[in-house]
Amino acid sequence: MTSNARPHVFFLMCDELRADSLGFMGNSVVQTPHLDELSRDSVIFENAYTNCPMCVPARASMMTGRNPLSNGVLDNAMRMVEDEKPLPDLLRKSGYTTTMFGKLHVHRTPEECGFDEFKFGYPDPNTSFLGIQDPEVRKKATFKKNEGDIPLVIHGESPTHPDQTSCSRLTEDYIQRMERIAADEKPIFHYLSLMDPHTPYMPTKPYSEMYNPDELPLPQNAGRTLADKPITQRYFHKVRGFDKLNEEDYRKSLASYYGLVTHVDDRIGKVIARLKELGLYEDSLIIFTSDHGSMMGEHGFIEKWGHMYEPVVRIPLLVKLPGNLNSGSRLDTFAEIIxxxxxxxxxxGVDIPEEVQGMSLLPVCRGERKVHRTEAHSQYFCGSIHVEPALMIRNHDFKLTVYPEQESIHEKLYGDHYLKYSAFFDQPLVEGELYDLHNDPYEERNLFDDPAYAQQQAQLLSKLTEWKAGLGPLADYRGLKQANMKTLYKFILDQANNWTKVSDALKADQGLTQCARQKREISVEL
Structure with a gap:
């Protein structure tokens, strides 16, 4: 036990890990024995949600305890409002040692976030999220990329040895740092942020061979039509080439994804085992979660983008309390990443800033309260094609999403974009979704325009409006005023006519010469 009974905090985070891909969450196919074991000592949140199913906004929400509408990080290209107070900084100022291993991805440096020590990790020796880099290795590899904007590897096999993957090497470094904790006088916030199971969905052997695609059950909504869905969903489905995928792709993606999940489970297992060996496990607070989930064929999508279906907004969440208090408890009350x-x-024992919109989960973990939240909220925004974010609210029975001002998508497209002035935008405009989750868990029947459900829609819309108003001052999220201009995002340029804004921002960047501006590499960071 640390001095003054202030617990060590081991914060374990994955990327793109959906809640239902774990054994303790009811998946009978995927093998996650180590996380299942951790769950038996933890409080299990069965209804935990991300506040945005996109990497940077989700992580910024977790780090600030505030919604994207408030902290300014609504999409992957936007940076945090300057006066936000990240979690590590608050802990460091209160006497904690703060360490980070892995992916940060909030467009602030680790020092700016308050980390005393940090290590971003290692690039995979063979692969990136866009594929295998070496042409000779690539010729011998088996993989597939989606044929559209942001072409990522959606299934395949990595040639990298399992002990040499980025996650494996990073985990070893994280464990080595744990060896010095016992001698520390201060409690520690020890953050491990693993990339897997994010794309590329390319597990290495033996994980690539663990799951037979032909034997995996697919959801009943795999490849379903999007005719009754908002245009934002139909747009991303089209431009990312998901309309070219078939059942074989869904099955192979799922097999590859499950392989990565089991690979991650083995890494987490090593962390937990060493914590126990070092005598650090019992009295520590351990949190395991993910920033958001991923689609595996549902509605024809792989990965994420443009929607807030359950597979992308629902995340795993384990909270192991010091002393393993209430171990194995399963809570169905809602929780959010904030x-x-x-x-x-x-x-x-640190005061929670007044502006924090999240609420401590400890009262429900300890059994002092039964209900934490009665609804969950999320949002989706892509600054290159939207002027207003889509918003989501759900309770135990119904889920409502609203997609305002979708006409902006067509207005922002390049004049020569292949969808500009096409029949694609002549389809009926669907302004939102309403699902009866009790009777329609796969979100297949959109009740948004069904008069029989007008009362449920009006009630949820009223609550959503009240929730937004209760956030207080909102960030200025229109345009690219807060965009991170150190990295240009190719999808900003591809998906909408934002070159003028980007060009102006670049000219204002006094840290670059004209030559450097001309040579700046356009890249995508997911």
């Missing part, structure tokens, strides 16, 4: 900052601060 609740993690106040939970850690509460456990550490």
């Amino acid at each position: 609740d993690l900052l106040p939970t850690v601060l509460d456990a550490a």
